[in-house]
Amino acid sequence: MSPAEQAEVTRSARNGWLLSTPALVVLTLAAIGPLAIVVAYSFMPPGEYGNVAWGFSLEAWQGILFTKDIFDGTLAWADANLTIFWRSVKLSVLTTVFAFLVGFPTAWFIATRPPNARALWLFLITIPFWTNLLIRTFAITEIIRKEGLLNTVLLKLQIISQPFEMIYTDTAVFIGMTYVYLPLMVLPLFASLDRFDMRLLEAAYDLYANPWQVLRRVIMPIVRPGIIAGSILVFVPSLGAYVTPRLLGGGKNMMIGNFIELQFGQGRNWPLGAALSVTLLIIVTGALLVYVRYANRETRHGH
Amino acid sequence: MTDSIAVEARHVVKAFGQGETAVRALDDVSVDIRKGEFFTLLGPSGCGKTTLLRLIAGFEMPSAGAILLEGADITTLPPNKRPVNTVFQSYALFPHLTVAENVGFGLQMLGRPKAEVAATTARMLALVKLEALAGRKTSQLSGGQQQRVALARALAPAPKVLLLDEPLSALDLKLRKEMQIELKRLQSETGITFIFVTHDQEEALTMSDRIGVMSAGKLQQVGTPKDIYNHPVNRFVASFIGESNFLPATREGNLYRLDCGAMIAAPAAKAARVTLTVRPEQVRLSAVVEADAIPATITNLVYFGTDTHCHLALSDGTEVVARLQSPATGDAGLGLGQSVGLRFVPEAIQVLED
Numbered sequence: 316m317s318p319a320e321q322a323e324v325t326r327s328a329r330n331g332w333l334l335s336t337p338a339l340v341v342l343t344l345a346a347i348g349p350l351a352i353v354v355a356y357s358f359m360p361p362g363e364y365g366n367v368a369w370g371f372s373l374e375a376w377q378g379i380l381f382t383k384d385i386f387d388g389t390l391a392w393a394d395a396n397l398t399i400f401w402r403s404v405k406l407s408v409l410t411t412v413f414a415f416l417v418g419f420p421t422a423w424f425i426a427t428r429p430p431n432a433r434a435l436w437l438f439l440i441t442i443p444f445w446t447n448l449l450i451r452t453f454a455i456t457e458i459i460r461k462e463g464l465l466n467t468v469l470l471k472l473q474i475i476s477q478p479f480e481m482i483y484t485d486t487a488v489f490i491g492m493t494y495v496y497l498p499l500m501v502l503p504l505f506a507s508l509d510r511f512d513m514r515l516l517e518a519a520y521d522l523y524a525n526p527w528q529v530l531r532r533v534i535m536p537i538v539r540p541g542i543i544a545g546s547i548l549v550f551v552p553s554l555g556a557y558v559t560p561r562l563l564g565g566g567k568n569m570m571i572g573n574f575i576e577l578q579f580g581q582g583r584n585w586p587l588g589a590a591l592s593v594t595l596l597i598i599v600t601g602a603l604l605v606y607v608r609y610a611n612r613e614t615r616h617g618h
Numbered sequence: 619m620t621d622s623i624a625v626e627a628r629h630v631v632k633a634f635g636q637g638e639t640a641v642r643a644l645d646d647v648s649v650d651i652r653k654g655e656f657f658t659l660l661g662p663s664g665c666g667k668t669t670l671l672r673l674i675a676g677f678e679m680p681s682a683g684a685i686l687l688e689g690a691d692i693t694t695l696p697p698n699k700r701p702v703n704t705v706f707q708s709y710a711l712f713p714h715l716t717v718a719e720n721v722g723f724g725l726q727m728l729g730r731p732k733a734e735v736a737a738t739t740a741r742m743l744a745l746v747k748l749e750a751l752a753g754r755k756t757s758q759l760s761g762g763q764q765q766r767v768a769l770a771r772a773l774a775p776a777p778k779v780l781l782l783d784e785p786l787s788a789l790d791l792k793l794r795k796e797m798q799i800e801l802k803r804l805q806s807e808t809g810i811t812f813i814f815v816t817h818d819q820e821e822a823l824t825m826s827d828r829i830g831v832m833s834a835g836k837l838q839q840v841g842t843p844k845d846i847y848n849h850p851v852n853r854f855v856a857s858f859i860g861e862s863n864f865l866p867a868t869r870e871g872n873l874y875r876l877d878c879g880a881m882i883a884a885p886a887a888k889a890a891r892v893t894l895t896v897r898p899e900q901v902r903l904s905a906v907v908e909a910d911a912i913p914a915t916i917t918n919l920v921y922f923g924t925d926t927h928c929h930l931a932l933s934d935g936t937e938v939v940a941r942l943q944s945p946a947t948g949d950a951g952l953g954l955g956q957s958v959g960l961r962f963v964p965e966a967i968q969v970l971e972d
Contacts, residue, residue, distance in 0.1 A: 518704075518706060520677075521703055524727045536714040537712075
């Protein structure tokens, strides 16, 4: 290689870095920077008035799983925290599964419409995004509260004799989250199903597969990338959900998001809040790793 | 006699759409397809040949009529309950499965034991000479290889009838010729009834035991390739299979008078006004116009290599094409505008009454 050529290579490499500078700056400022601050805070003692004090402390990390007795300083399992973690994971998994069960037929329906009708159906799916999440959640409150629409109608129709209490329960949170995150499941599923070659259905039927086998052995494996994407898009925000559990779960049925908010607000324990945030991040990453690995193994073996 | 029938279509009608706008893709089609034969449905696109195939496969239900498989009515059975397999025009191989898994799919769905699935898959891959590619994904195969996988997949469950929907149309000419021979070999080795759909008349003539020529939702003629080529029943069949000359004529006693005035002997017909048809290779030319020959003028000469097409005009303007074998050296001594005498090989003249 001649010196001139070498200089050219060096220059183009330098130009490459220069061109990606804006992206790198944004990434540093918007993603890596704040995360570093949160991680740093989790290793500091809490300050007097919220805030953090300078120094090093593992108290916050200890506080995630254990509570220290005020009098004798012995450690005990923090049952309340564990309940919140468990509820968060349980509701998120349920939401993801249920969003799939509802979302798959919906996406299938849209993907099998004529091309010009598909655009309309997709448009209808995205309409909820036009309104603020808070307002939509209040609307659900209005429907499922004790004197709300659902109870009133069911009572009038004499289907039930007593109004049932659904609001401020885990069920209410689950319904609310399924409603809010359903489009995030439908859209990637639709993208996969839209590319699915419908002629494969005939091939499978022709080769003696019954409808259930066609679904399990042909459709699901082929649209698996869409299922994985949809599940991630629903599971991740569900786990960190804040507004929905706050409004529909009342004050007592907290999820991790509410618990974190509590630490930064009334709790005045920023380090604990930061440690909880990092924990949430770890749970999400861990869950995704396990899920994607499992899903890939399924794909490789095919059955 | 019914023992030897594999598939029988009885007065099958298939209409798409409703009421006034309904289109009859199949209009009262009845045909018997014999066991172990290579039967071809031939016709231009939109003639209903693929629709008939899809009815036999079970992807569509007929609007009227019945489909019988070895004497049993299967008209309303879904595709997965019919012992019939299809090779699709698009192949429709499963992209998430390997070649071997594709071939074994049908047997697996039938719940056959693993050992049997593996053994049959290996046998089928050997049959189509793809043993070496058993572990490949189908996306890594060439068009011809995908074609073979599709064939092996459809043959693996040992269907009573194999349906082939224009399976060679996506292949280039050389590969297509190879696959034609390959298909014939597979058919004679397996003894399975093949129903083959194509719009390529040459493909139909070279491969089939019998051909069903279709047009506008109706079966025009069913017969051996020789039958259909030499004795077309109507103008459509005569023009769709190979090339033909059509000469309007009027019957006068036992002879026919062409519009140019020449008298010709041909088989008897009922109608007074008929069309005589002759294949271009059955037209003879002579440079000297003898008394019994029909006078004509050469309007065009087209060289095709093995033969030369000589376009002629009769005295009334009727066009006739003669196919002449190209001589080994020089030219045939014919030139544009030259007057020649033409004769038809007498037994090659067909009378069409439509």
